[in-house]
Amino acid sequence: xxxxxxxxxxxxxxxxxxxxxxxxxxxxxxxxxxxxxxxxxxxxxxxxxxxxxxxxxxxxxxxxxxxxxxxxxxxxxxxxxxxxxxxxxxxxxxxxxxxxxxxxxxxxxxxxxxxxxxxxxxxxxxxxxxxxxxxxxxxxxxxxxxxxxxxxxxxxxxxxxxxxxxxxxxxxxxxxxxxxxxxxxxxxxxxxxxxxxxxxxxxxxxxxxxxxxxxxxxxxxxxxxxxxxxxxxxxxxxxxxxxxxxxxxxxxxxxxxxxxxxxxxxxxxxxxxxxxxxxxxxxxxxxxxxxxxxxxxxxxxxxxxxxxxxxxxxxxxxxxxxxxxxxxxxxxxxxxxxxxxxxxxxxxxxxxxxxx
Amino acid sequence: xxxxxxxxxxxxxxxxxxxxxxxxxxxxxxxxxxxxxxxxxxxxxxxxxxxxxxxxxxxxxxxxxxxxxxxxxxxxxxxxxxxxxxxxxxxxxxxxxxxxxxxxxxxxxxxxxxxxxxxxxxxxxxxxxxxxxxxxxxxxxxxxxxxxxxxxxxxxxxxxxxxxxxxxxxxxxxxxxxxxxxxxxxxxxxxxxxxxxxxxxxxxxxxxxxxxxxxxxxxxxxxxxxxxxxxxxxxxxxxxxxxxxxxxxxxxxxxxxxxxxxxxxxxxxxxxxxxxxxxxxxxxxxxx
Numbered sequence: 001x002x003x004x005x006x007x008x009x010x011x012x013x014x015x016x017x018x019x020x021x022x023x024x025x026x027x028x029x030x031x032x033x034x035x036x037x038x039x040x041x042x043x044x045x046x047x048x049x050x051x052x053x054x055x056x057x058x059x060x061x062x063x064x065x066x067x068x069x070x071x072x073x074x075x076x077x078x079x080x081x082x083x084x085x086x087x088x089x090x091x092x093x094x095x096x097x098x099x100x101x102x103x104x105x106x107x108x109x110x111x112x113x114x115x116x117x118x119x120x121x122x123x124x125x126x127x128x129x130x131x132x133x134x135x136x137x138x139x140x141x142x143x144x145x146x147x148x149x150x151x152x153x154x155x156x157x158x159x160x161x162x163x164x165x166x167x168x169x170x171x172x173x174x175x176x177x178x179x180x181x182x183x184x185x186x187x188x189x190x191x192x193x194x195x196x197x198x199x200x201x202x203x204x205x206x207x208x209x210x211x212x213x214x215x216x217x218x219x220x221x222x223x224x225x226x227x228x229x230x231x232x233x234x235x236x237x238x239x240x241x242x243x244x245x246x247x248x249x250x251x252x253x254x255x256x257x258x259x260x261x262x263x264x265x266x267x268x269x270x271x272x273x274x275x276x277x278x279x280x281x282x283x284x285x286x287x288x289x290x291x292x293x294x295x296x297x298x299x300x301x302x303x304x305x306x307x308x309x310x311x312x313x314x315x316x317x318x319x320x321x322x323x324x325x326x327x328x329x330x331x332x333x334x335x336x337x338x339x340x341x342x343x344x345x346x347x348x349x350x351x352x353x354x355x356x
Numbered sequence: 357x358x359x360x361x362x363x364x365x366x367x368x369x370x371x372x373x374x375x376x377x378x379x380x381x382x383x384x385x386x387x388x389x390x391x392x393x394x395x396x397x398x399x400x401x402x403x404x405x406x407x408x409x410x411x412x413x414x415x416x417x418x419x420x421x422x423x424x425x426x427x428x429x430x431x432x433x434x435x436x437x438x439x440x441x442x443x444x445x446x447x448x449x450x451x452x453x454x455x456x457x458x459x460x461x462x463x464x465x466x467x468x469x470x471x472x473x474x475x476x477x478x479x480x481x482x483x484x485x486x487x488x489x490x491x492x493x494x495x496x497x498x499x500x501x502x503x504x505x506x507x508x509x510x511x512x513x514x515x516x517x518x519x520x521x522x523x524x525x526x527x528x529x530x531x532x533x534x535x536x537x538x539x540x541x542x543x544x545x546x547x548x549x550x551x552x553x554x555x556x557x558x559x560x561x562x563x564x565x566x567x568x569x570x571x572x573x574x575x576x577x578x579x580x581x582x583x584x585x586x587x588x589x590x591x592x593x594x595x596x597x598x599x600x601x602x603x604x605x606x607x608x609x610x611x612x613x614x615x616x617x618x619x620x621x622x623x624x625x626x627x628x629x630x631x632x633x634x635x636x637x638x639x640x641x642x643x644x
Contacts, residue, residue, distance in 0.1 A: 058540050078543040091541035093555045104555075108546035152545060 002068040002160040002193060004032040004055060009064035011050055024050045025061070026217040032195070032210075034069075037187055039208035040197045043240070047217045048197045052163050055195065056083045068160050084153035085163040089170060090145035092137045099124070099133040102151050109156070123155045126186065143175040150179070154186060161193040168203065180207060201241050213237050229284070230342070235349045238282045244310060244321040246344075247288070251281040253345065261316025263295045268340050269353075277348040285310070285321040287342035290330060294337035299330070384623075390616035408617035418618060420593070421601040422625075428508075428597060429576040432515045436572055437565070439516065440523025445557065447528055458528075461521040469518075473585025476514040480586070500587060504594035511583045511595055518582065519572060526568045530561035563637075570633045577626065598622055 011025040025047045032038055040048045053059040055066060057078040065074045073081050084105075093101055102120045111119075124130045127147040132140075137148060146167060153162050164183075168176045184207065187194050198204050204211050205225040213221045213228065213236070220234040221227075232238035238246030252259040256270040258281050265281070273279060290297075290311060297313040297320065304326075311322040315336065322336060344351050391408055393401040412418050447457050464472070480500050482488040491498040500510040534556060542552045580599040583589065589596035589604070596604070602622065606615035 053540075056544065058543065079546045083544065085540070085544045087537045087541060089535065089537055091538050093559075095555060095559045104547070104551075105545040108548065108551065149541075152541075 003034045003070070004161060004193060004195075005065075005067035005070070006030050006032075006051075006055075007065040007067060009051070009054060009061045009066065011047075011054060011059065011061045011063075023062075023217055025054070028064070028219055030212075030219060030222065032193065034193055035191045036210060037184075037194045037208045038196065039204035039211045040195060040214060041199065041201060041204040041211050041240070042214035043199060046214045048199075048214055049165055051214070052085070052165055052195065052197050055161070056085045056163050057081045058085075082156075082158065082160050083163060084156055084159045084161075086146075086149050086153045086165065086167045088166040090142065090149040092140070092145050092148055094136070094138045096137055097134055098129055098137050098148060101137050101148050102155050105152055105156055119155055119157070123151045126154070126182070127151045142170045143172065143179065146171055147179070150183070154190075157190060159192060161195060164194070164196040166197050166199070168198075176203075183207070201243075205241075213240065215240075231344060231351065232282065233351045235280060235282060235346050238284070238344070242284060242286075244285050244323075246282045246284050247315075247320045248346070249281045249283075249315065249318045249320070251279050251345075253279055258343075258345070260318065263316045265295070265338055265343070266340070267343060267345070271345040271347075271352045273345070273347050273352055280346040280349070282344040282346055282351075283338050283342060285323040287339040288320065288322040289337045289339070290322050290324050290328065290334055291337070292331050292333075292335055294335040296333065296335050299334060302330070387616045387619050390612045391620055392613075394613050404613060408613045409621070412614060412617045412621060415614075417593075417601065418621075421596055421598050424595070425577060425579075425597045428512070428579070429573055431512055432519070432576050433569060433572055435512070435516050436520045436523050437569060440520050440568065441527050441561070441565075443520070443524045444527035444531055444561075445553070447524070449532065458525070461524050461528075464518050464521050465525075467518075469581040470585055472514065472518050473582040476510060476517075476582070477586045480510050502591055504591055507587045507591060507595050510586060514582055514586065515576065515579070519575065522571065523568045526564040527561050530564040531557060534560045566633070566637050570630075570637070573629070573633070574626070577629070 006028045009025060009028040010023055012023045014022055028051060040051065042048050050059065054061045057073070057076060057080075061074070065072055067073065068081065093104065096104065099120055102123050103116050106116045106119060120133075121130075124133055127150060129144065129147060129151075132144070137145075140148070150167065153159075153164075168179060171179060180203065183194075196204070196207055198207075205228075209224065210222055211225060211228055212219055213234075215234065215236045221232065221237050223231075223233075228237055228241050232241065232246060235246070235248050238248060249260050253271060253273055256267045258265045258267060260281060295315065297315045299311055299313045300319075301312040303310040303312070307326050309324045309326060309328070311324055311330070313320050313322060313334070313336075320336075324330070346352065392404055392406070394404040394407075395401050443461075448454055467475075479485045480488045480498075482492045482499055488498060488500075497503075498506050500507045538556050539552065542556060547555070578599055579597055580603065583595050583597060584600055584603075587595045589600045593601075598618075599622075602615055602618055605611050605618065
């Protein structure tokens with residue numbers, strides 16, 4: 001178990017990077033708490049796996065240091081860092097039995113055989129493969145394979161951290177749910193630091209205490225699921241988290257009044273926008289109320305998704321999504337109001353707070 | 357669904373059947389025909405029954421050639437397979453080195469067999485050959501024309517030089533098909549270099565290795581051109597393998613009957629061994 005410090009990490013795959021664009025990771029400078037469950041969330045190619053491989057030591061960062069519990073491990077090998085990692089596609093040593101697969105990382109580290117046996121049996125129970133112990137690890141289903149991979153990671157109880165690289169991608173939706181709850185339980189039981197890479201927001205939000213949202217080689221926000229939902233620090237977070245994503249409307253600001261097209265919306269604070277930049281207003285579809293008051297909109301489409309309705313409309317010439325309860329009546333001349341507390345103002349895509 | 361019976365379809369098989377008949381069945385039957393007859397020339401043939409087969413199976417000459425051939429195949433397999441694996445493991449996985457290595461490896465395979473023989477025949481000559489003369493200058497008594505051991509060593513090294521590349525290329529193909537995740541997982545699991553080879557690389561190479569063993573066995577069991585060019589089967593009969601013996605008998609001595617009987621026995625041995633390999637390969641597939 002360890003606290004992981006990422007000290008100004010930058011990484012470029014090509015030699016001699018010139019501009020920011022050459023870096024797969026721009027600059028990461030964060031500290032992750034011991035025993036935390038972190039989810040790295042972001043679209044494909046945003047640098048999640050790169051960051052993970054830097055932590056595990058499979059990659060050397062171009063710049064910066066990694067510290068475990070304050071000890072510099074940047075130049076240590078993967079073995080020496082004592083990290084477990086589970087990959088997107090299950091890795092099975094198929095000439096060994098299931099039992100030997102789980103025993104492999106322990107035996108490689110010279111753990112005495114009685115101890116190996118105890119831990120492997122315990123792990124077989126946890127991943128529910130006790131009946132398979134003596135069988136060759138062949139002709140297994142995808143979720144059995146991934147369970148063995150998980151087991152190989154979890155069987156070492158002294159690891160500094162366990163890293164998961166989209167481990168549930170190849171698993172059926174039903175099994176995904178089961179495995180995810182098993183992982184959560186194991187995390188509670190053993191308390192290891194856990195980093196979980198995914199591009200699936202549901203997975204990230206249900207799994208982690210803290211979600212780390214990555215975009216274009218940098219961390220745009222670290223926060224609890226609620227923070228990410230209510231106060232996205234970057235328009236990307238607003239758009240990426242939530243379904244449908246946050247409405248982002250180009251706006252002008254004068255004091256505490258926001259102008260969108262010809263319409264005016266008043267805020268309960270005056271955003272601090274001293275610098276000149278692109279100003280946008282962000283509001284989640286859940287906080288847009290549709291009724292007979294407020295600014296008129298024209299509805300283009302209504303999607304019924306069961307208990308909720310998603311209304312696609314045009315607000316001052318901008319497309320907007322609105323989430324409404326199933327039983328809400330939509331008037332013939334619909335108007336919308338924004339919950340002032342839920343409005344976020346963005347300057348050059350980054351959120352700005354109130355003055356003072 | 358009801359099956360439509362249409363025997364006209366058989367006509368479509370006819371061209372292939374004719375081709376196979378001309379290329380394989382008819383020549384084979386000619387050999388069978390010779391193997392049961394005796395001739396003293398003038399195109400007159402006499403029925404001999406299974407006499408030639410009896411003779412052949414009781415001939416020391418045949419058994420010795422067979423033993424020599426099996427020993428030869430065993431030695432070159434024991435050298436080429438481990439060496440091929442070793443080279444494949446150490447070949448670069450990316451960069452400019454990959455095409456360079458692949459071309460270098462392919463070169464010996466592209467040289468015509470009789471040219472390979474000629475190269476080594478000259479290379480090993482004590483008077484003008486680079487190898488032979490150098491060894492002689494170093495005071496090592498090497499002469500493949502006189503000494504059977506030297507002849508064997510020369511023929512074996514020649515075969516290793518000629519064919520190890522095939523094993524390398526097959527193994528390399530097996531190795532590059534292993535996803536990076538396996539090596540990364542092995543690092544995470546703290547596996548040693550040996551464990552990586554034993555549990556990741558070797559299992560992934562198993563199928564191509566079986567093919568390599570099969571191909572190298574077949575080829576070495578039929579070897580003719582290279583040793584014929586280098587040693588002509590000598591000194592004495594020390595490098596006379598089955599096919600060299602067969603050609604001596606059929607073309608040199610014009611003993612058509614015994615040669616035909618030997619051909620058939622030779623053919624049956626190859627058929628039997630192919631079947632064994634096929635069974636081993638398919639049964640190992642079924643286990644996966």
